[in-house]
Ligand SMILES: Nc1ncnc2c1ncn2[C@@H]1O[C@H](COP(=O)(O)OP(=O)(O)O)[C@@H](O)[C@H]1O
């Protein structure tokens with residue numbers, strides 16, 4: 001692997017419980033993601049996907065091991081990393097436009113430039129006409145799209161996404177998947193995309209890591225090798241169908257061992 005995008009080195013994470021008992025969410029996790037790779041993180045619910053993503057984002061402190069990016073060792077959130085949370089986090093007191101403009105102004109862009117760029121991304125997520133609405137006036141899926149526009153607009157080197165399309169209907173979801181792929185192609189960046197949807201992972205990613213049931217580790221790494229173009233032709237291809245089946249079997253294996261409490 002040439003240049004690296006993210007290195008996760010022996011990272012463990014425990015959450016302290018109320019009665020002194022702690023939950024081990026990640027155990028000795030290792031993962032190297034290449035620069036500008038589109039990487040999907042798959043695994044059963046509760047296996048530590050969000051925990052790993054938030055650690056990379058610098059939102060929770062690294063207790064054991066280290067996480068590196070080209071910008072250095074991760075110890076806090078930074079402008080090199082943009083995140084789309086599972087539960088959209090918009091400023092409720094700002095309009096859609098103001099929410100997207102916010103990060104752009106922080107990057108030092110002028111107001112007219114920030115607004116023009118914000119409008120472009122708002123349109124891309126199909127929210128044109130809703131620029132002056134407040135989050136409370138939008139559906140969950142629309143709020144999520146606004147949050148996606150906000151993060152994409154600042155064009156971070158590393159894009160971290162936690163089940164970002166989970167709240168969207170099937171058609172919008174597909175449009176957003178295709179948009180995301182093309183944004184990534186036009187403006188290469190390292191992407192870590194958390195999902196529990198096997199089809200979504202295969203459609204989007206170059207490589208997929210499948211996490212074990214809690215405590216999470218990377219159990220399997222699969223290269224999709226589906227080429228750059230992702231469209232209906234890819235979905236109909238033999239390779240796509242076989243990959244989905246193979247990966248589904250690997251995820252199911254982990255989900256079964258989770259339900260048996262084997263970990
Ligand atoms: N803030 C927290 N406090 C205590 N336990 C947590 C907290 N966040 C997550 N956990 C636990 O850590 C494990 C991994 O959680 P998470 O990373 O959210 O998994 P995933 O995103 O794969 O569903 C789960 O068992 C979850 O209940």
Ligand SMILES: [Mg+2]
Pocket residue numbers: 049050051086162
């Ligand atoms: Mg999660």
